[in-house]
Amino acid sequence: MDHIDSQSGPATAPRRRRLAPQAYIDGILAGDRVMLARAITVIESELAADMDLAQEILEAVLPRTGNSRRVGITGVPGAGKSTLIDALGMHLVEERDEKTAVLSVDPSSPLSGGSILG
Known part of the structure; x- marks a missing residue:
């Protein structure tokens, strides 16, 4: 069993x-x-x-x-949000030796109204 x-x-x-x-x-x-x-x-x-x-x-x-610091980035699909986040993150890590974390949320999720994306 x-x-x-x-x-x-x-x-x-x-x-x-x-x-x-x-x-x-x-x-x-x-x-x-x-x-x-x-x-x-x-x-x-x-x-x-x-x-x-x-x-x-x-x-x-x-x-x-x-x-x-916490930064919110929003925009329509295709606006370049991911590209901006990648460039900003790389700058902070490589040029300023800072730690970064990205928490992506999809507020359009029909089930939860805000799914966290991996």
Whole structure:
């Protein structure tokens, strides 16, 4: 008999168990990309059980963002958004030795109204 995780149905992949808040916080502050990805999943979750955890992670990490910048880029298809993001990112990494991250969102997703793109 196949084991079915209590957090998933038979047709879905088993969900990872949530960690203690400090594990996410320490991982994010250490630059652990896997832990950052897991924290983003928690923060975007609409499950009531994840909301307190998400709030605790955000309250601990946001005050430590230092001189980080967030830039929003929008435009019609074909306007050159990806080209601009690539050029800007390469400039920041190669010329200014800065770290960058890109979080792409498709607000036209019919299911969620805002799918994160990989």
